[in-house]
Amino acid sequence: MLDYLRTRTVYLAEPVIYTGPIPNNVASTKIDQNYHYGRDTDVFGTAFNTRRLADALEAIGDIDRAGLYISYRLYWSLGSLKPLPTGFSVASETKAAIGLQLGDDVTRLVPLIATSSTEVRLHLVRFLAAFLRGLRAQKVSGVSLAHLRDVIHAFDLAEFASLLDPLQPFEGSWLRWLNEPEDRYLYKQLSDGDSYLVFHEGEAQESALQLYRLRLGDDVLTIEKAYVPRVRRPGYFRPASYDFYSRPIDTYSTILFFDRPLQADDNAEHLYEYFINNHPEYKKVYFALNPKSEDWDRLLAKNFKLVPIFTPEFYEKFLISDLVVSSQIYNIRYKGKSFANSRFVYLQHGVQLNDMTDWVLSKYFDIFVATGQIEADYLSKFAPVETLNSGLPRMESLARADHTDQHLLFLPTWRFNLHQSSTEHFTQSSYFRSIDAILSDASLLNFLERTGRTLHVKLHPNVEKRASHFRFSDRVVKSELSYREAISSAEMVFTDYSSAVIDAAFIGTPIAYYQWDSVDFFNDQPYEGRLDFRKDGLGPVFQEHSEMVNHIVNEHYTQLDDQYAHRRARFFKGVDPARINSTIIERMLSL
Template sequence: MYLAEPVIYTGNLPGNVGATKIDQAYFYARDTDIFGVSFNVKRLVDALEAIGDVDRSALYLAYRLYWSVGTVKPQETGFSVASDTKAAIGLRVAPDTARLVPLIPSSSEELRLYLTRYLALYLRGMRAQKTGSVRLGHLRDLIRTFRLVELLTWVEPLQPVEAAWIRWLDAPDVNMYLYKQLSERDSYLVFEEGGVEAGAGTPLYRLQFGNDTMTIDRSYRPRELRPGYTHAASYDFYERPITPASTIIFFDRPLQADDNAEHLYQYFTATHPEFTEAYFALNPKSADWDRLARKGFKLIPIFTTEFYEKFLISDVVVSSQIYNIRYRGKSFANSRFVYLQHGIQLNDMTDWVFSKYFDVFVTTGQLEAEYMRGIAPVETLNSGLPRFEALAQEGHKPQHLLFMPTWRFNLHQASTELFERSQYFRAIEAVLTDPMLLTFLERTGRNLQVKLHPNVEKRANQFSFSKNVVKSDLSYRDAIASAELVFTDYSSAVLDAAFVGKPIAYYHWDAQEFFRDQPYEGRVDYSQDGLGPVFIEHDELIRHIVQELYAHPHEKFAQRRANFFHGVDPKSINAKIIERMLSL
């Protein structure tokens, strides 16, 4: 036996591995690296000698192609790669890689599906890496040799940019692809070879493939020029105007409200009672369900048949989260979607933002708006976040300190043991158990509220909470409104506090490594542009707290706050968003 492999997952193993359906979806989603695979070593050496210039992360695929192994029956045992980082940030190959895989034709659909996902991940990685040694000609040969265009329906739902890119590589005579339908001018992707930008659009990428240069631009064209626009069989969701009879859906996270969509929904239903079909979607198991029901929210269970049927007839969806919602031919690619954001674009999220569909992207202040207009000039709205307006109306007396650490993408699937060995856990745990801090809290009658990121909530029992250091169950609004200091590592949530004039601080214990495994790069120099002091060392942070240095006025940070939030009127945030939404 030359190949033996278990059933491979990117998350937790199911209870019955043997019952896993090995179908096209499994093949496409599976990682193409070698995990739990045993080779005939001599044969592997033979293959390496013959195909020495291929990508090492494609060794498994190269081996199977070289020896024409079209199908391998998985064993009835499971193996987890415990990470989905690659799916988000793409694949980065060695700088001297000349070929991704050998061009040995195979009719095996299993291998072709592996190759389709592998190529999509490679192109996603190139958007971040910007340069590599693989030539465009090799990519075109790969696409045509294995007929990968036939399998692009697997790529398009989650990687629409890469799907259009592969189509262009296969047929470069067509270089403009409809990407997102909009109310007036649709958004197109424009691919050009030779380093020549389209000229009439927004330049996004200039990429180097060996000696080949190519660009990707965003262009806007009148909707009348949309392919198939006059075809009766092509339903146009934009033909239905937004009226008081329209169905409108709002939602935050499936299990958690108390974010921008909740605050905007409350404002909208209060100021526009004529819209009787406005719904808020949430999981009935959420702790917020009963609370919102008591407030009179018209609730529907999210991601259920009822939800999808409402989505199909809705005229606009409004959310602080972006999910890949598709139902009976409708998606955010061809219907109205207002993205309220959960965080703020402090980091370079170009690659992530560029992969998403939205008609409106809500920003907070001039600095963020200028950055976003370089990616999506038509869709950007500088209004501020709805929860800012709600927070500005709060009048809580400061009662506690608030710590709001964000999360680490590479720990999403980590085991309990691996998580506790991580620098992330050890740094947070050191703050929670610091003797000097605990003494200060006890002496002054304060407590430290710790608001864990939703992705870390399931690990809350691993942290050492105590009498004066507690896991916060307050809403974000209440936690921030009643805090006298809010500090974080990199979470943009602290900007809510800065917006209403509260002191904030940053603790960058892993400044050298943070962006290495995140699906984005740093964009803001926190030392030069942050709205509060930045601490690298644990002792510096603790000293800042126990000596109550945060309570002293800082003109420098006050001026930075004014610059950052320029253009946002705290009294008209919701009104501005609703005006734009109803005009779509």
């Protein structure tokens, strides 16, 4: 960029940015705080004059590149710039999810040049939140606590702390503490003891629920979690708003279940079906789904009480519900109600095979369902009250289903860094090429043809729109089966890193891992590895294409291996296959 700017002055338009579809009439877009907060923090917008940019870089040399846009505007007092009547859409909030990783030489986020510009201040609060999110992962920064407080006070960022709460509540509490330190900050209301975040400047006493120990310059910051009885909550006896826990769950309660908006057949569907069949006394139990989903008619035929998801009817049901149960966590807020102040049971979609601590701590839940003792022990380190070691509802359905070996199954997962890739970039990625090479391997195709087998491939939902680029054939097919059907009828299942194979291992189906990019896989993911697949995986691990193919064509997967049987028993310890649903229901009705 600097080379390009060296001989010219370049004016970069500041476009309107959306996180969803672009409206038909972009020019009529209302510019408000929520819109501005949705912008990225990187280099774009305003007018970059070559000489002025050089002056700014020289004056603010300890600022990270990610803050260059904001710093330039501050340095040259470009407080407000009206966006142009055009726009583009982004598919995901990458920096909000993984945060910023600043260089070791960075000691300031931005220069402290006061501005009254709402636009710049909203950029700043987003930038600060991304820094704090990244710091939770990085653990060390050259930026001091004093500088963070100076930024918050100089630009009066505490005014915008509430904008962080929907997607970055942890950072919202952190910002409030930096602005005005208090003993603790209410994070999530619970039935008995509410969950609080506690910040300690300097070395703190060892705590069983210490979440983070961070170093910022010469400062040490410890963040802990505490459970406090609800009666000690400020304003408990004279609440300023309705207490969504005040009404107990009973047979008159409204209870709302859902999986993905366009796809059911996950843990919420399986638990819902068990619940309505075994607890008919509950009359107001609903399942939310998009009417355009292929599952809509199927669930109607099973007597599900369906409500169109994310519609006015859905939000009204949410408002009056005493309990929400889902395999997904969505930012649902309506008329003062959210998962921060109401009951929510998180059934999970996957399994916590990786270190998802930072992600989990950014979410609200009353119950977090675990799939065995290993996962429960991990979750209990930072959510001991909320963790329930019951197993997943869909696993009970699998255990009850008839198993007929009909095909092999490949379940590749997704790569976070491909979210906004063009089709050309996607087809040139090692992800696409490695998967496609398996699907079109000549020796594998010959084996399938010779033995009358078929390889089913369940692509990740993020890949579905590009499925046509893969080389499917008569023997290698893009599976249209549900996950439950595909797994229950599989002779063998393999993946790269997907936790979906855990379901297959639960019912004793052989599994394997093909990890062609194990060296750098976690570099671009919003989490770190937690389990060693070679030491703790429930099947063999292969890094080379030829190894994976040989394992299949030589039918090595049919040979029983005691070490994997032992690992399975240890992984699923504490889970009764016949009582998964009843265990969850007993706990959730007691909230």
